[in-house]
Amino acid sequence: MITIREADSRDIQALKAIGCATYREHFASIWSAAGMQQFLDQDFSSAHLQASLAARDRHLWLLALDPQQQPIGFAKLNWARPVPGSERCGAELQKIYLLKSQAGQGHGRRLLEQVLQRASAAGESCLWLDVLKSNSGARRFYESAGLRQIGEVPFSTDLEQIGMWVMACDLPLAQPPARA
Template identity: 40%
Template structure:
């Protein structure tokens, strides 16, 4: 099936709300000790007010990947400092696919479109945070040449996890 990638607009807030809740839970539920904490995190990340504000922000871009229906999305924040590094660049905040749509090169195409957009904006550097336990995602990004920069803690009331910062010159 043909994949198209488009820029999201204000009218896509409800779609991103639904996709975000579904994909995050499907991919990461097993990493959370507390389902209530995960639900709170999802509500914060994919609440309609948050999404509407983000879609209107000039320094943030959302992309939607579609075949006959939406299959995934990504969010990028432009010109963002990399923590404790003195560098800045495009931060890939999110890149998620419907679990039934993984393994079809949609993630690769979505990531390549982000690299292309960052180069057009002359960002020079692309970075992201990935859960240390998410080995599959780390290998995906490392295959593009992203390198480990540092580890940072992700702490909730019931757990502590390691988040890895990866980055690459683009």
């Protein structure tokens, strides 16, 4: 069974290692080697991660740990972000990465369930994300969790124009604690 906890500045190296490894595993074919390295150097720099982890009012990082407490994945949520092509705002699931060796064990589902719970508890009205149009497996995964395609946005790498589907779901309103 995995455990999921909020990440903090002590987790920067784990986030960097998992982020770079999983991004390469899943998306190497859409970038040149130099383009990939430039993206990773920017997105997973220690300074960028430190600033994002410190901005708790804007971001939430969740770290997934295996039974030996070794990091195996993470998710990053951005609070109150405008949904593309909509008047709504909601929690944006910007990243959900799981090491390839951990796939197919239900860990991604557990991490996504935790994301949905945290976003609802934070009072967000919806969860949204974008997924590469070419990533049909990820799209099916999100659909199985109740997200639906609501639009599309452009996306390109240094090699190609791909585009992304915007997917979203409404979240239940957080219930106030019962009074005794």
